[in-house]
Amino acid sequence: DTGVSQNPRHKITKRGQNVTFRCDPISEHNRLYWYRQTLGQGPEFLTYFQNEAQLEKSRLLSDRFSAERPKGSFSTLEIQRTEQGDSAMYLCASSLTGGPRDEQFFGPGTRLTVL
Amino acid sequence: AQSVTQPDIHITVSEGASLELRCNYSYGATPYLFWYVQSPGQGLQLLLKYFSGDTLVQGIKGFEAEFKRSQSSFNLRKPSVHWSDAAEYFCAVIDYKLSFGAGTTVTVRA
Numbered sequence: 407d408t409g410v411s412q413n414p415r416h417k418i419t420k421r422g423q424n425v426t427f428r429c430d431p432i433s434e435h436n437r438l439y440w441y442r443q444t445l446g447q448g449p450e451f452l453t454y455f456q457n458e459a460q461l462e463k464s465r466l467l468s469d470r471f472s473a474e475r476p477k478g479s480f481s482t483l484e485i486q487r488t489e490q491g492d493s494a495m496y497l498c499a500s501s502l503t504g505g506p507r508d509e510q511f512f513g514p515g516t517r518l519t520v521l
Numbered sequence: 522a523q524s525v526t527q528p529d530i531h532i533t534v535s536e537g538a539s540l541e542l543r544c545n546y547s548y549g550a551t552p553y554l555f556w557y558v559q560s561p562g563q564g565l566q567l568l569l570k571y572f573s574g575d576t577l578v579q580g581i582k583g584f585e586a587e588f589k590r591s592q593s594s595f596n597l598r599k600p601s602v603h604w605s606d607a608a609e610y611f612c613a614v615i616d617y618k619l620s621f622g623a624g625t626t627v628t629v630r631a
Contacts, residue, residue, distance in 0.1 A: 410564075439618065439619075441619075446623070446624075447623055447624070448611050448613070448621030448622050448623050448624050449565070449611075449619070449621050450621070451618040451619065451620070454617075454618060462618075497564070497565070499565075499619075504617060506553045506572075506615045506616060506617065507553065507572055509567055509570070510619060512557075512564040512565040512566075513564055514562075514563065514564045515564060
C-alpha cells in the first residue's frame, strides 16, 4: 500500500484550456474526497464520492468542474475553460468508510498554474 | 456549520523552545477535531485527533493537544521544537468532510 497518489504533481496551462487530474486512493477505501487549497489558506472541500456515487458538490465547484469515480476506484477531476482564479493546489484524500472517526489520508496534491 | 479559527498566521520559535498553536472551534455539541501538518512539497499528515474522553491527546512527533470546552479551544503544543518542525499547521473539524482553519506557519530559528 503506497498511499494516495495524484498525477500530475504540477500542471501549467493557459487560460481557456481544459485540464484533468487523477487521484488513486488507497485500495479498498470507499470514500474519496477532493479539496482545493489556495495560497495562504487551508484546504476547502470540493466534492466527495462513496464508491462510484458522487454524493455532494460544494458551491465552490462551478459548472466548469466535473469529477468522476468510475467503478469506485480512481477518480478524475476535470476543469474546463480554465481561469486564472483556478490556480491552486488540488488535494485528494481517501478514507475507509467515511465515518467521522475515519482518518482521511491525503495525497501530495496537484499544483495547477493558469497563465 | 462547524468551523475552526486559527488566530495566528505566523509564529517564529527558537529551536529547543516550546511551541503552542491556537485553534478555536465553533460547534454546539462535542466536535471531532484534528491537527494536520503540511511541510513544503508534502501532503497533509495527521498529527493527532480528538473525538471524546480524555481531553489531553497525544500525537506523533512529540505533539499533544488539549481540548477545552469552556474556551472552545483545541490548542497544539510541543515542549521542545526541532528545526524539522518548521511547517504549516492546520486545525480541522469534521462532520463528514473536513473544514480547515487558515493555518499557522511555524518558522524555527537556530
